[in-house]
Amino acid sequence: MHEALASYYSSIRNGKVPVAEGVLAAFSDAFDEEMGKEPVVLVDEGQTAGDLKDEGVKLVEAFLRDVKPPDRVFSVESAFACDVVTPETGEILEEQLVGYLDAVVEDAGKLVVLEHKTAARAWSADQLEYDLQVSLYAAVTGADLVRLQVLTKTRVAKMLVHDLVRTEKAQVEAVSVVCQVLKAIRAGAFWHSRGWQCKECECRALCTA
Numbered sequence: 001m002h003e004a005l006a007s008y009y010s011s012i013r014n015g016k017v018p019v020a021e022g023v024l025a026a027f028s029d030a031f032d033e034e035m036g037k038e039p040v041v042l043v044d045e046g047q048t049a050g051d052l053k054d055e056g057v058k059l060v061e062a063f064l065r066d067v068k069p070p071d072r073v074f075s076v077e078s079a080f081a082c083d084v085v086t087p088e089t090g091e092i093l094e095e096q097l098v099g100y101l102d103a104v105v106e107d108a109g110k111l112v113v114l115e116h117k118t119a120a121r122a123w124s125a126d127q128l129e130y131d132l133q134v135s136l137y138a139a140v141t142g143a144d145l146v147r148l149q150v151l152t153k154t155r156v157a158k159m160l161v162h163d164l165v166r167t168e169k170a171q172v173e174a175v176s177v178v179c180q181v182l183k184a185i186r187a188g189a190f191w192h193s194r195g196w197q198c199k200e201c202e203c204r205a206l207c208t209a
């Protein structure tokens with residue numbers, strides 16, 4: 001999905017009008033490539049790879065139908081790495097905060113970070129208000145807002161768009177959470193957090209031993 005959306009925003013960044021066929025082809029190529037690689041992509045019981053691909057095509061079509069092109073695209077899939085500074089003491093930790101921004105754009109005179117998600121249902125008000133990743137993106141980039149574009153797998157697929165603004169207090173709180181978690185890890189705290197991420201976790205062998 002990210003490959004498809006990246007191709008859409010890359011076209012705009014390169015001064016071209018995105019073409020639906022090109023965006024759908026980017027999805028199809030990326031899907032086929034990923035399905036042929038290790039680790040194996042698991043599908044739900046009773047579902048085939050073809051079903052999964054059809055579901056993905058519907059989400060890309062929903063994106064193309066619902067998206068509002070931004071005025072400018074500054075970057076697509078750009079990596080960032082920045083220091084983690086403890087809010088209470090100003091101490092710079094040895095770890096860095098790293099990630100990728102789906103796209104950074106200008107829209108109606110505002111600097112906007114775009115973040116895409118796929119979801120089975122609409123995000124709740126609490127998720128939208130407190131999501132840690134959104135708060136950290138706001139803190140890292142200083143953007144006016146983070147635009148969350150949620151491709152929702154309802155009966156008729158649709159894209160729900162949320163323009164989220166985080167106060168300075170919320171941004172500081174998010175960085176503080178990161179610092180507290182790092183502190184807990186250094187102190188030896190560990191608990192199993194089973195989920196989709198386990199399939200690709202480098203600690204899997206140790207964790208399941």
Ligand code: SF4
Nearest residue numbers: 192193198201204207
């Ligand atoms: S396999 Fe990795 S992600 Fe899953 S519980 Fe263990 S450490 Fe956590």
